[in-house]
Structure formats: structure tokens, C-alpha cells
Amino acid sequence: MPELPEVETVRRGLAPRVEGHRIDTVVVYDPRLVMRSPLPPAEVLPGDRLERLRRRGKWLLGELESGLTLVLHLRMSGRLLAGDVGRPPERPPRATITLDDATAVHFVDQRRFGELMTLDADGTAALEARIGPDADTIGTAALRTALQRRARTVKSALTDQALVGGIGNMYADEALWGARLSPFRPCSSLSDAELRSLARSVRKVMRRALAAGGTSTRDGMYVDADGNPGWFAVELAVYQREGLACPRCGTTIERVVRGATATRLCPSCQT
DNA sequence: CAATTGACCTGCAGGC
């Protein structure tokens, strides 16, 4: 599922093809995609120029000449596929944006959880205010600030976008394995050394996954802007590896369901 | 304040 490394990989593939270009048309085939948008994208975006495509957490933010922002979230299965106008994508898109150089960007989204919005400056600021520091660069001090004095579990805090930006279920499990920490430890129980280890592990997992172009799991859901999968799945230690051996100590990886999501961990070396 | 649950959504795997 798209988490920080996947969203950043999509951004890097898309940015050189869209930055500096004017939007010709925005065709929304599935109105649910833009349901939460305060301004109707199909009406306000054409004619505007995309100056910069940046990322905060799992959000993609297209800064427009007008001061508005084109805001995208891929959620579970969203893809942004760049192509040429007139060549349809292999699956029907929920929306298609065309640019002044005949580039088409298709929002394909099998599970239909993704969204597209147009926000003004205040709306964008409010959105960004609800996103914690990006996981790929977070330091020990920032992580301590995010987690300190909280009774909740460290995994729940790591995946809370308001506390840390960009970590989802998969990379939370991987980062906690790397730091040898149980996902169910209360934040308040973490020592300074454990916080330092966790911050280091979070950054390392994010950067290694980014270097591999993200993770395409067996469901084949994630691909980059050119339709190519990422290769980090071969480096996964615990995610979707229940029943297999822990790469560090050989103990069988467990899958534990808490709430709506599954957590994978090594019961011996994560304490 | 935090944990929990349901809603949203669809393709696929596994059981029978």
C-alpha cells in the first residue's frame, strides 16, 4: 500500500513530467473521488499552471500558479499513471488530468478510497498542520516529542499521521522489528536509547525502501508513475512473513490482529 | 485521552 516511500517514488516519477505545465482539462469519471473537495477540481483547475509537486507524509501537493493546491491521496490502491493523451490506461481511471504538452495523468484506483481535492492556502495549511514530521528524516528529538508521555502503543503512535508523517502498517512493523521493539509497548515505557534506536530504524527503513522504489506486495497494487513495481518486498523482515523464520534469530514470525489491522512481529527478539 | 469499531471498497484466495 502506498506509504511514504511509494508516494515519494510516484512524486519523483511525476514531477519532471508535470512541473511547469498548464492544466488543459480535468475529467472526473467518479464523483466520489472529489467528494471532499471544497472547490470542484474540474471547474477551477483548467488554465492554472502546476509549479511544483511536493509531498507531505502520504499526501501529494501540487502547488499552482494561482495559489491553490491540487491535493492527492492514494490511500489503499491509488495509482497516478503518466501517459500520452489519447492512449487509455489499462484500467478505467477515476479521473484524468491533461496538460498543455499532451501529457495525461490517470488516477486509477481499484478500491476507490483515494481522493483528489483543490484547496486554497488556508485549507492547505490546515491539512499540513495535521501531519507530523516526515518519517524519512525524523530525528530522535522529534520522535521523542511525538511519542512522549503517551500511554498508547508505539505502533499506534507511529502510524498516527498527526504524530509522524508517512508510516503505514507495513513500515511500522518493519521499523519496530529493526529496533527490536514490541509494537505493543506503551510509548511512555521507551527509554532514550530505545527512542534513538527506533528513530534510526524508521529512517533506515524509509530510505532503503525509497532506494528500492517502494514495496509492491503480492496483491500487485502499487506501481510508480510509469507502471513499474518497487523491489523492497525482498528486504521485508516481518510484513506478510508470518509462519516464516525471523531473519535475525530464526524464530517463527507471528501475525497478531489488534483492532482492524494485523501486526507482524518476531516474538523472541522484539521486546 | 486512547482504544475500539464500523464504514468505505473490490479483487482475490481458500474452503466447501
Added chain:
DNA sequence: TGCCTGCAGGTCAATT
């Protein structure tokens, strides 16, 4: 072959 159930999980809202 076909039906049913569970599973994948990011985010938000409502509830405990």
C-alpha cells in the same frame, strides 16, 4: 464450477 467468507488497510467518525 460456484458460492461464501475473510483479508488487504488509510482515514474519518462515532462510541466506549
